[in-house]
Amino acid sequence: MSRKNIAVSFFDTEEIMSEKSQNFFNDVYEVVRLIPEGRVTNYGAIAHYLGTRGSARMVGWAMNASHTMDDLPAHRVVNRSGVLTGKHHFSTPTIMQERLEAEGVEIVNDKIQQFDKVFWDPSKELEL
DNA sequence: TGGCTGACTTTCG
DNA sequence: ACGAAAGCCAGCC
Numbered sequence: 001m002s003r004k005n006i007a008v009s010f011f012d013t014e015e016i017m018s019e020k021s022q023n024f025f026n027d028v029y030e031v032v033r034l035i036p037e038g039r040v041t042n043y044g045a046i047a048h049y050l051g052t053r054g055s056a057r058m059v060g061w062a063m064n065a066s067h068t069m070d071d072l073p074a075h076r077v078v079n080r081s082g083v084l085t086g087k088h089h090f091s092t093p094t095i096m097q098e099r100l101e102a103e104g105v106e107i108v109n110d111k112i113q114q115f116d117k118v119f120w121d122p123s124k125e126l127e128l
Numbered sequence: 129t130g131g132c133t134g135a136c137t138t139t140c141g
Numbered sequence: 142a143c144g145a146a147a148g149c150c151a152g153c154c
Contacts, residue, residue, distance in 0.1 A: 022152080043136050054149050056136040061151065063135050079136060086135030
């Protein structure tokens with residue numbers, strides 16, 4: 001029986017999980033907010049930066065709850081091919097592309113052009 | 129309890 | 142090169 005177990009006994013298990021989820025959300029939001037204008041990243045890169053590689057879907061899951069955050073540049077997060085897979089989750093299906101184009105990102109058929117050029121990797125740019 | 133779903137990614141044929 | 146399948150893990154029946 002470690003201190004950890006004792007600490008757990010002071011809290012409801014569901015609250016612990018909820019708090020953990022909150023932290024995960026905040027981490028995702030923090031990284032997304034750090035994406036420079038005119039640059040984009042993908043779910044896997046964020047997941048990798050958070051140390052949960054292979055859990056890229058969880059990043060998308062966190063983003064799904066990001067509609068409450070109006071100051072979050074969620075339009076700068078795309079899938080690994082540079083396709084705007086999440087555009088249907090915005091207020092209109094076109095707002096994502098319009099915002100990116102307003103930042104100078106070229107998009108054709110929902111796909112970012114010169115993706116390797118505008119790609120922003122948090123684990124590299126933020127130096128861990 | 130258990131199976132299905134998803135703003136994903138990687139591997140394999 | 143393109144499609145299928147398998148990991149991934151929290152929510153929701």
